[in-house]
Amino acid sequence: xxxxxxxxxxxxxxxxxxxxxxxxxxxxxxxxxxxxxxxxxxxxxxxxxxxxxxxxxxxxxxxxxxxxxxxxxxxxxxxxxxxxxxxxxxxxxxxxxxxxxxxxxxxxxxxxxxxxxxxxxxxxxxxxxxxxxxxxxxxxxxxxxxxxxxxxxxxxxxxxxxxxxxxxxxxxxxxxxxxxxxxxxxxxxxxxxxxxxxxxxxxxxxxxxxxxxxxxxxxxxxxxxxxxxxxxxxxxxxxxxxxxxxxxxxxx
Numbered sequence: 001x002x003x004x005x006x007x008x009x010x011x012x013x014x015x016x017x018x019x020x021x022x023x024x025x026x027x028x029x030x031x032x033x034x035x036x037x038x039x040x041x042x043x044x045x046x047x048x049x050x051x052x053x054x055x056x057x058x059x060x061x062x063x064x065x066x067x068x069x070x071x072x073x074x075x076x077x078x079x080x081x082x083x084x085x086x087x088x089x090x091x092x093x094x095x096x097x098x099x100x101x102x103x104x105x106x107x108x109x110x111x112x113x114x115x116x117x118x119x120x121x122x123x124x125x126x127x128x129x130x131x132x133x134x135x136x137x138x139x140x141x142x143x144x145x146x147x148x149x150x151x152x153x154x155x156x157x158x159x160x161x162x163x164x165x166x167x168x169x170x171x172x173x174x175x176x177x178x179x180x181x182x183x184x185x186x187x188x189x190x191x192x193x194x195x196x197x198x199x200x201x202x203x204x205x206x207x208x209x210x211x212x213x214x215x216x217x218x219x220x221x222x223x224x225x226x227x228x229x230x231x232x233x234x235x236x237x238x239x240x241x242x243x244x245x246x247x248x249x250x251x252x
Contacts, residue, residue, distance in 0.1 A: 004060075005033040006102055006159075007085030011075030012051060013041040015093035018203065019050055021128060025096035027058065031103035037062045037079040038093075042069040047093075073170040073177035080170075086163050090178070094203045095156040096124075101199040105159055114193040115164040116185050118142070119157040121200040130201060137194035144186035148224070149241035153182045153192055156200040165190055176223050183228065217243040 008026060012019065026036060038061060040048040048065055055061040062082065066075055072092075080088060087106060091097065101119075109117050123131040137152055147153060155178045160168065168185050170177040186192065220242055224235040 004035040004085045006031070006035075006087045006089050006106065007079075007083030008034055008036040009076055009079040009083060009088055009090050010036065010038045010093055011041055011072040011079070012038055012043060012047050012093045013069075013072065013075075014043045014045045014047060016043070016045040016047045016050055018094040019047060020054075022091065022093055022096055023054055023058075023061075025099075026091070028099045029097065029102045030100050031106060034089075034102065035060050035062060035083075035085060037082050038064070039075040039078045040065040041072065041075045042066055071174050071177075073173055076178070077169045080167055083162070083167075087159050087161055088167075089159045090155045090157075091200075092155055094205060095200060096128075096203075097156070097200050098198070104197060104199060105157075105195060108195045109159065109161065109193070112193050114161070115190045116158075116160045116192045117195060118153040118159070118192050119195040119197055119199045121154055121157050121202055122198050124201045124203050126203065126205050128203070131204070134198050135202075137196050139194070139196065141191035141193050142186070143191055144183060147179075147183055147186055147192075148228075148238040150245040151179065151242065152194070153179075154200075154202060156202055158182065158192075160185060160190075171227065173227065175219065176227075180223075180227055216246070 038051055040051060042065065051063045055063045064078060066078065105117065105119060118137060120134060120136045123133050125131060142152055168181055170181045173180060217239055221235050221239040224230045224238055225232065
């Protein structure tokens with residue numbers, strides 16, 4: 001069996017009501033040279049059974065399950081460890097891609113010889129209805145300093161080339177582990193090259209951790225101190241910019 005060009009990384013937890021819609025968005029990709037590594041985090045609904053059923057229908061799905069509920073970080077890390085593709089693309093189990101996401105993104109990365117890249121994306125509500133809003137990425141490569149000020153790289157659009165930079169894993173955190181992974185890549189000098197095209201849609205689910213924006217600023221400050229090892233002054237500086245940019249992102 002030949003090696004796939006892209007490995008799609010997806011953690012799954014109680015996503016039964018969304019997973020088939022997410023699967024359809026992957027299955028309809030113009031670019032078809034992919035494998036999809038899905039790791040169930042001991043869901044209490046029928047997510048794992050649905051994944052197994054889908055994997056029988058489509059053998060490009062590689063379905064695994066953690067022995068105990070551990071969070072999305074360990075679930076993604078297992079998928080990253082198992083991923084065989086040149087490119088690792090990230091997609092959460094309730095989000096969707098446009099049909100040209102992989103074709104455009106892979107072509108863009110190869111054209112620019114990019115080790116790391118991300119795209120613009122739109123938003124949809126819990127029912128899957130598209131909201132008239134787009135988050136546009138920057139017009140220049142994103143550095144470590146840039147990402148500390150603005151959460152521009154979203155999990156549903158990120159892609160890195162493991163042949164160029166090796167495998168990067170997420171730290172053992174319950175929250176912000178994907179953000180920490182992007183920072184670790186950037187800290188090593190691999191800037192993320194932005195593609196300003198709306199190629200994915202983020203589902204805003206009621207009661208999600210990212211739905212309560214103001215409380216996240218304090219958690220972000222704590223993250224910068226404890227995980228990134230920044231000084232209090234640096235953490236306050238970056239948290240201020242991060243908070244302002246977050247308000248612009250969702251409310252302006």
